């Protein structure tokens with residue numbers, strides 16, 4: 453799906469901005485802090501419903517001192533709009549994020565998938581170095597774009613989890629204060645309903661995360677490039693899953709009440725990016741977050757992103773929009789060439805702080821935006 457234009461109001465440093473994109477390549481040039489990544493972030497938000505700066509709070513995307521931000525994206529088929537607030541407007545409670553398609557409010561699952569995007573840039577390194585919650589959000593962002601069943605399951609799981617944790621807290625309180633077996637029993641019965649909901653949705657999430665990770669591992673040679681297809685380092689993902697089932701819940705039931713938290717399930721998943729036999733270490737796997745050099749981590753992210761692109765294409769039969777953030781300073785020449793090879797016949801938006809570094813001969817039909 454082609455993105456024709458985007459209008460930003462109070463989105464980060466873009467107070468009032470309008471951008472039109474080429475069907476092929478749009479090059480966004482601007483100094484540091486001009487708002488290049490912010491523009492890509494807005495596009496990624498429309499595609500995935502999430503910020504690419506996965507660590508922050510979502511309301512941070514609203515311009516400083518403002519209460520409401522607005523993103524309007526025009527695709528070849530429809531008008532998409534997201535309204536962001538801090539949860540309150542004129543003293544009234546309102547939703548923090550609202551989605552509209554052709555001016556009509558829609559549920560998240562009906563909004564996502566209208567455009568799809570893959571972001572590759574410096575913000576991604578956190579995926580290797582940071583906490584598991586970031587990697588789970590990444591999986592959610594990718595899978596929610598391609599699979600509405602996943603999007604539905606993960607929204608329902610998140611809500612269910614909150615409720616279940618509240619009930620666990622209630623049971624803990626009851627056990628401490630009022631030990632009448634009756635009231636504890638009633639809460640346990642309630643818990644049963646939420647157990648079933650979490651098991652059902654949790655299993656969907658686990659299965660689909662597993663499918664994505666398997667896809668990546670099957671495509672371990674994505675990075676081979678250069679004249680003689682030089683053997684590049686190889687990577688693999690290890691899915692460190694926390695499955696949810698009746699047995700597992702039973703096993704942890706005492707600890708769950710004591711801590712008033714649900715202790716098993718995909719909200720505790722993680723994945724580890726490993727390099728396999730690279731840099732002279734044959735057949736040895738290393739955890740990149742511990743042992744990877746920065747350059748090696750960057751290549752691992754590139755590998756992950758190329759796989760993500762392939763996965764989205766295979767699942768949807770459509771080409772996602774490529775958002776390439778500052779890759780000129782991040783990658784060596786050979787790997788830059790590799791990235792440009794995949795931009796072929798895809799809508800691509802590339803940012804740079806230094807136009808001098810761009811190999812324009814590699815790009816087709818370029819439209820320049822200067823910030």
Ligand SMILES: Nc1ncnc2c1ncn2[C@@H]1O[C@H](COP(=O)(O)OP(=O)(O)OP(=O)(O)O)[C@@H](O)[C@H]1O
Nearest residue numbers: 464465484485486487488489490512513514515516
């Ligand atoms: N909520 C916000 N409101 C206003 N400005 C913001 C907000 N969040 C971030 N900014 C500003 O946006 C600017 C950074 O924009 P961005 O990250 O898009 O820059 P960039 O062009 O990608 O720069 P670089 O070349 O360094 O990557 C910073 O000056 C930052 O202070």
Ligand SMILES: [Mg+2]
Nearest residue numbers: 488489777778
């Ligand atoms: Mg940037």
